[in-house]
Amino acid sequence: xxxxxxxxxxxxxxxxxxxxxxxxxxxxxxxxxxxxxxxxxxxxxxxxxxxxxxxxxxxxxxxxxxxxxxxxxxxxxxxxxxxxxxxxxxxxxxxxxxxxxxxxxxxxxx
Amino acid sequence: xxxxxxxxxxxxxxxxxxxxxxxxxxxxxxxxxxxxxxxxxxxxxxxxxxxxxxxxxxxxxxxxxxxxxxxxxxxxxxxxxxxxxxxxxxxxxxxxxxxxxxxxxxxxxxxxxxx
Numbered sequence: 518x519x520x521x522x523x524x525x526x527x528x529x530x531x532x533x534x535x536x537x538x539x540x541x542x543x544x545x546x547x548x549x550x551x552x553x554x555x556x557x558x559x560x561x562x563x564x565x566x567x568x569x570x571x572x573x574x575x576x577x578x579x580x581x582x583x584x585x586x587x588x589x590x591x592x593x594x595x596x597x598x599x600x601x602x603x604x605x606x607x608x609x610x611x612x613x614x615x616x617x618x619x620x621x622x623x624x625x626x627x
Numbered sequence: 628x629x630x631x632x633x634x635x636x637x638x639x640x641x642x643x644x645x646x647x648x649x650x651x652x653x654x655x656x657x658x659x660x661x662x663x664x665x666x667x668x669x670x671x672x673x674x675x676x677x678x679x680x681x682x683x684x685x686x687x688x689x690x691x692x693x694x695x696x697x698x699x700x701x702x703x704x705x706x707x708x709x710x711x712x713x714x715x716x717x718x719x720x721x722x723x724x725x726x727x728x729x730x731x732x733x734x735x736x737x738x739x740x741x742x
Contacts, residue, residue: 550731558715559735560670603669613658613683615731617669 520544523604523618530625536591538621540604543585550615551578551589552603560603563589594625630654631734633718639740642708648737650701650718656732659701661693662717664736670717676701677723708741715739 521542530536540549551563564571564578566587571578575594580587591598604618631652640646650659657678662670675683676695684693690712692704701718715736721729 548729552733557735558717558738560717560719560733562730562732565730605669613660613675613677614672619669620667 519619520608520616521604521606521618523602523621525621526619527622528624530594530623532595532625532627534594534625536594536598536623536625538589538602538604538623540587540589540618541585542587542604542606542616544606544608544616546582546585546606546608548607549580549587550605550607551587552605554601554603554620556600563602591623596625596627599624631718631720631732633716633734633737635737636735637738637740639742640705640708641742642710644708645704645706647705648703648716648718648739650703650734651699652720652732653699654720654732655698655722656720657698657723658721658729659695660719660721660731661701661703662719662733664715664717674703705739708739710741713740 524539549566553561553563566578566580575592577590601620601622603620605615607615634649659676661673663673664670672685673687674693679695690707694702715738717736718734719731721731
């Protein structure tokens with residue numbers, strides 16, 4: 518079992534739909550990152566969370582430390598949101614390593 | 628400036644060639660990373676530099692040789708690579724390596740093809 522599990526693996530939505538991507542992890546963490554990767558390759562850091570909730574534009578990220586679970590929500594989805602979304606955790610305060618989930622491929626159709 | 632700049636974007640090299648990938652950031656970050664990513668897989672950590680010193684080598688074959696000439700630059704020297712080394716190589720940086728509160732910034736990556 519991977520230390521970081523994402524669901525779903527693939528998600529297809531219609532423009533305007535509300536989208537949720539889930540991340541569960543099995544280790545103690547000091548921080549959780551949500552990353553976005555477009556087909557061109559570059560990775561953009563969307564959020565870093567250690568507790569609670571963060572919002573940036575149409576994106577919302579939440580984390581429940583007790584349940585070891587985080588969600589990424591996209592409101593009013595748009596085709597330009599089509600990308601791979603990756604959850605990554607830093608497993609200890611002194612750790613330099615990120616443990617990545619397998620990613621969620623999101624396709625938003627017009 | 629929140630950019631990590633990688634060059635070249637694409638590289639095709641033969642198995643006997645020597646080439647280098649370059650990475651640059653001007654955010655004052657003291658931790659820099661090399662990741663390797665195969666298609667449809669998450670990135671895999673290769674090396675971590677902290678304050679210009681190599682702090683983590685994830686048992687990477689010696690045909691990959693990292694170098695950190697100064698706090699803004701990170702190179703990955705490539706020699707005698709194999710076709711299975713073809714991948715996207717991502718550079719990243721953060722303020723310091725071992726603090727939970729750091730956002731990590733990634734570059735656009737260098738697509739490497741070994742023929």
